[in-house]
Amino acid sequence: MSNDETTESSPLLQVEGLKKYFSITKGFFSRVKGTVKAVDDVNFTIFKGENVGLVGESGCGKTTLGRCLLRLLDPTDGHINFNFDHKAVDLLALNKKELRAYRRYIQMIFQDPYSSLNPRMPMVDIVGEPLKVNGIAKGDELEERVRDLVDTVGLDVRHLRRYPHAFSGGQRQRIGLARALSVNPPFIIADEPTSALDVSVQATILNLLQDLQEQFNLSMLFITHDLSVIHHICQRVMVMYLGNVVEVARTKDLFTQPLHPYTETLLKAVPKIGYRGEITRFAPPGEPPDPANAPAGCYFHPRCPYAQDICKEQHPALEEWAEGRYARCHFAKELSLKGVGSE
Amino acid sequence: MKREQKKDQNSRRELSAEERMYMASQWRLMARRFFRHKIAVSALAVLGIFYILAIFCPFFAPYGKNQRLKGYIHAPPHKVHFVDESGEFHLRPFVYPHKQELNEETLSRNYTPDKSEKHFLKFFVEGKPYTMLGIIKSRTHFIGTEKGKFLLFGADEMGRDLFSRILFGARVSLTIGLVGVFLALVLGTIMGGISGYYGGKPDMLIQRVIEFIMSIPAIPFWMALSAALPPTWSVIMVYFAITVILSLRRWCGIARVVRGKFLQLREEDFVVAAKAAGASESRIMFVHMVPSFLSWIIVRATIMIPGMIIAETGLSFLGLGIRPPAVSWGALLKSAQNVQNVLMYPWILIPGIFVVIAVLAYNFVGDGLRDAADPYQ
Numbered sequence: 001m002s003n004d005e006t007t008e009s010s011p012l013l014q015v016e017g018l019k020k021y022f023s024i025t026k027g028f029f030s031r032v033k034g035t036v037k038a039v040d041d042v043n044f045t046i047f048k049g050e051n052v053g054l055v056g057e058s059g060c061g062k063t064t065l066g067r068c069l070l071r072l073l074d075p076t077d078g079h080i081n082f083n084f085d086h087k088a089v090d091l092l093a094l095n096k097k098e099l100r101a102y103r104r105y106i107q108m109i110f111q112d113p114y115s116s117l118n119p120r121m122p123m124v125d126i127v128g129e130p131l132k133v134n135g136i137a138k139g140d141e142l143e144e145r146v147r148d149l150v151d152t153v154g155l156d157v158r159h160l161r162r163y164p165h166a167f168s169g170g171q172r173q174r175i176g177l178a179r180a181l182s183v184n185p186p187f188i189i190a191d192e193p194t195s196a197l198d199v200s201v202q203a204t205i206l207n208l209l210q211d212l213q214e215q216f217n218l219s220m221l222f223i224t225h226d227l228s229v230i231h232h233i234c235q236r237v238m239v240m241y242l243g244n245v246v247e248v249a250r251t252k253d254l255f256t257q258p259l260h261p262y263t264e265t266l267l268k269a270v271p272k273i274g275y276r277g278e279i280t281r282f283a284p285p286g287e288p289p290d291p292a293n294a295p296a297g298c299y300f301h302p303r304c305p306y307a308q309d310i311c312k313e314q315h316p317a318l319e320e321w322a323e324g325r326y327a328r329c330h331f332a333k334e335l336s337l338k339g340v341g342s343e
Numbered sequence: 344m345k346r347e348q349k350k351d352q353n354s355r356r357e358l359s360a361e362e363r364m365y366m367a368s369q370w371r372l373m374a375r376r377f378f379r380h381k382i383a384v385s386a387l388a389v390l391g392i393f394y395i396l397a398i399f400c401p402f403f404a405p406y407g408k409n410q411r412l413k414g415y416i417h418a419p420p421h422k423v424h425f426v427d428e429s430g431e432f433h434l435r436p437f438v439y440p441h442k443q444e445l446n447e448e449t450l451s452r453n454y455t456p457d458k459s460e461k462h463f464l465k466f467f468v469e470g471k472p473y474t475m476l477g478i479i480k481s482r483t484h485f486i487g488t489e490k491g492k493f494l495l496f497g498a499d500e501m502g503r504d505l506f507s508r509i510l511f512g513a514r515v516s517l518t519i520g521l522v523g524v525f526l527a528l529v530l531g532t533i534m535g536g537i538s539g540y541y542g543g544k545p546d547m548l549i550q551r552v553i554e555f556i557m558s559i560p561a562i563p564f565w566m567a568l569s570a571a572l573p574p575t576w577s578v579i580m581v582y583f584a585i586t587v588i589l590s591l592r593r594w595c596g597i598a599r600v601v602r603g604k605f606l607q608l609r610e611e612d613f614v615v616a617a618k619a620a621g622a623s624e625s626r627i628m629f630v631h632m633v634p635s636f637l638s639w640i641i642v643r644a645t646i647m648i649p650g651m652i653i654a655e656t657g658l659s660f661l662g663l664g665i666r667p668p669a670v671s672w673g674a675l676l677k678s679a680q681n682v683q684n685v686l687m688y689p690w691i692l693i694p695g696i697f698v699v700i701a702v703l704a705y706n707f708v709g710d711g712l713r714d715a716a717d718p719y720q
């Protein structure tokens with residue numbers, strides 16, 4: 001992608017003030033015991049043809065955010081403006097019927113290739129389902145299109161009538177990809193699409209994903225635990241902590257000089273730029289806090305090596321510190337944090 | 344050259360076997376596993392025979408359901424012979440007719456075989472006319488004798504052939520389980536489905552109703568309801584009432600599990616994927632969710648049927664279930680309530696053997712199905 005295309009490209013998805021709270025209920029009369037702010041006041045924009053990475057510890061709300069964008073979960077509050085085909089709609093304002101018509105524009109690739117395919121359906125039905133339920137194709141035409149898709153993702157068209165149990169993890173993930181691409185969506189959410197796969201297969205699936213992205217002109221939200229993967233395929237990165245976006249930056253900037261202390265601890269887990277080995281599960285010092293009981297002030301302060309008194313009282317806002325660089329830290333400017341490339 | 348061809352053929356056959364396996368649907372995989380289970384398959388065959396006998400009982404039974412045979416009150420079972428007095432072998436089996444004598448002291452009837460005469464058993468003999476399945480009129484019976492009578496399992500206190508009555512009783516005893524389980528399944532699946540899919544208030548209400556029903560002890564519950572059936576009701580009405588009574592408790596267990604399955608499946612990735620693809624709610628339910636636990640429901644139903652058969656037998660034995668002139672295995676066993684009777688005419692316990700065989704067969708089939716079910720889990 002050339003530079004002026006990036007500057008020219010228009011927003012595809014604008015998320016404003018997105019919130020998803022889960023209430024924890026207990027007992028006979030469903031008393032509310034607490035609230036998990038799984039996604040709390042998230043704002044971001046994804047441009048056409050852009051890949052945005054979403055990273056953060058387990059339980060910080062990545063999957064919840066992804067599912068809210070598809071409205072598989074109903075957000076508590078916020079707006080999701082989706083611009084496509086010269087039309088702008090707020091996905092959260094759609095009723096059930098309108099929403100079903102919009103489902104085809106945003107598709108999802110799931111983490112677990114075993115549970116995301118119905119074991120009782122042959123490949124042809126799985127891949128063809130979005131085409132069928134959206135009334136795009138049926139009968140012979142449907143099968144023809146499924147054949148093309150199956151071929152595109154590198155599977156054997158002779159295996160069309162096989163059931164999922166006949167395929168390996170990597171092949172299943174290809175089926176999932178074919179299903180997502182079947183309706184030619186402009187936007188795909190990939191929720192840790194390689195983390196359940198063998199190391200040897202991960203790279204091939206990632207390469208395929210990149211190839212397809214160019215071929216289908218996709219935008220993508222790429223959720224992952226693995227920062228080295230992000231470096232490989234995303235132009236920008238969002239870092240999430242406890243339901244908040246704490247840093248947004250171009251991938252290169254984030255790696256060379258992070259602005260948020262949490263990002264710095266994440267980067268410590270990445271051995272080297274370009275390293276494509278095992279998935280690294282982040283282990284910042286200390287325990288991740290209870291999401292139902294977020295600490296006062298900056299959510300990160302109990303684990304932050306740079307915490308000051310103000311951090312215990314004031315919750316910092318996500319501010320733009322430099323062009324295209326956002327961070328949610330009182331001292332983003334003062335601290336000079338270590339990236340991966342700066343050593 | 345030829346050998347190579349053969350090898351090629353072989354490998355192609357192997358490949359197609361593997362390919363067949365890959366293309367096998369859930370049901371085919373399940374059937375394949377089931378048919379490897381020898382005991383279960385034999386049990387299924389036994390049940391098959393039982394149901395055929397039950398469906399066509401007027402034909403298979405030598406006599407009518409309530410046909411009294413004169414001079415055969417409490418007659419013991421006939422012994423089937425191939426070799427006669429003189430040691431001669433007959434290819435066609437035969438029975439010696441009973442000679443009835445009244446014991447002057449005890450006033451009981453004694454039956455001795457009259458060896459001067461042989462009554463040969465024949466297939467497709469003419470007998471009492473009957474109407475089968477409401478349409479087929481005939482007088483041909485599967486087995487019998489041309490002269491005299493043939494009582495395989497003896498006769499009861501009114502001289503009715505026990506074997507015939509067992510076949511007629513099978514019609515009630517074997518179907519009451521099926522119909523009852525069907526009712527329980529339908530009710531349980533609908534209630535559990537509503538509970539699990541919609542949640543909220545309907546879920547709350549259904550769960551409380553289930554808890555209430557489950558808190559009533561089963562046997563007094565059945566007995567009270569059965570005893571309350573008006574004595575004027577027709578045979579058919581009593582039959583359905585008993586079926587409903589028996590399934591009234593059983594749907595609860597099914598509803599609970601179906602609810603759990605719905606809750607669990609709603610979160611399952613492939614269901615979420617279908618939703619994301621834009622599938623309608625009914626498609627998600629009936630194409631993705633229900634087939635995922637259908638095999639479980641079938642297994643569960645099979646395992647529930649024997650319990651129903653036993654419950655019917657128990658109720659009828661106590662005189663609270665199927666009542667004369669209708670016959671069921673439990674109703675037949677009712678005459679075995681009297682120990683004196685059992686000692687003197689032990690063959691009246693034979694219906695109990697049929698209950699045991701049917702229950703065991705269902706359990707074996709259920710085991711086989713359970714092992715075969717859900718090859719994906």
Ligand SMILES: Nc1ncnc2c1ncn2[C@@H]1O[C@H](COP(=O)(O)OP(=O)(O)OP(=O)(O)O)[C@@H](O)[C@H]1O
Nearest residue numbers: 022036038056057058059060061062063064065291
């Ligand atoms: N249906 C739900 N009800 C209640 N709490 C939920 C629900 N779904 C998620 N949560 C909570 O919301 C928080 C965010 O969960 P989420 O699955 O989005 O995290 P994640 O970042 O995707 O984690 P992972 O990396 O493990 O996939 C967690 O604390 C989780 O316990």
Ligand code: SF4
Nearest residue numbers: 298301304311329330
């Ligand atoms: S605001 Fe304070 S505690 Fe929070 S990340 Fe910045 S320095 Fe650390």
Ligand SMILES: [Mg+2]
Nearest residue numbers: 062063064191
């Ligand atoms: Mg997740």
